[in-house]
Amino acid sequence: MSLPVILLGAGGHAKVVLDVLLLLNRKVLGVCDPQLASNGVSAWRSFPVLGADEEILNYSPSSIELANGVGSMPGSHLRRNLYKLFVKKGYRFTTLVHPTAVLGSGVSLGHGTQVMAGSIVQADCYIGDNTILNTAVRIDHDGYIGQHAHLAPGAVACGGVVVEEGAHIGPGSILIQGISVGVEAVVGAGTVVIRNVPSHHFQTGQPPRQAKSII
Known part of the structure; x- marks a missing residue:
């Protein structure tokens, strides 16, 4: 009960x-x-x-x-x-998983973790204590999300991504496979992260690239 x-x-x-x-x-x-x-x-x-x-x-x-x-x-x-x-002081924070969220096999959720509506956490991911996986977050296999982190609505973490303690991953951002985001680092909204982000750093945008013909 x-x-x-x-x-x-x-x-x-x-x-x-x-x-x-x-x-x-x-x-x-x-x-x-x-x-x-x-x-x-x-x-x-x-x-x-x-x-x-x-x-x-x-x-x-x-x-x-x-x-x-x-x-x-x-x-x-x-x-x-x-x-x-x-x-x-001895109190316990309840772990919450919205009924529409999907958790794969081998997923581990810490105390007080909150997995919000429409989120998907794939096989063998670890989500730390007091972390928020906000609306429609996607985390693929073998991800590690440290305690007190926040993945904002629509954030995507591909396979094997590491997000360390206290990091903030902005809405609509994408972390490509194997990327690490350090302690207290911040990834801005809509950012595609293609390189590791050091602890206590802010990553946003990408350098503009010259358009190339596809025909």
Whole structure:
């Protein structure tokens, strides 16, 4: 029997996470959000606002699971910090897989991983803790995605790609086979990555090439 869930955050990503929870028939006790709480808001999307994040401490770690509704953007560590804070206190973040997502054989998902609508993860991939595979992400065989990473909507990782901890892969980007993206690296939207991206680097676009006749 699944434990009831408290959702952290009430922004755009939280809306998507809540939808997945409801599709999976998870019991949602409410949402914790500091801004809503400070503004005296009592309900969000028909669910009670329980208070700020510290309200979670009134629940035993054995009685609930948490869902991380905080999004992930380059340069922001709020999602990661919340995850680490509550894991250290003994709480567990639920792993969510949208019913329309496809997981191949041998796929391993970490704690708190979120696989969103229409995503495909092929055979023998590893997805780390607290990582987001956003809407319609494609990861081919033998991929490794480190913890706290974010593959934004429509990102594609071909076979054997490595994305290290905290990296951000922008929407619609493509990582060709065997590419490595380093720790905290950022790949811009729509970028086709044909060379390894070092840790803490930003990769976007490609050098323009002269058009060639195909006849």
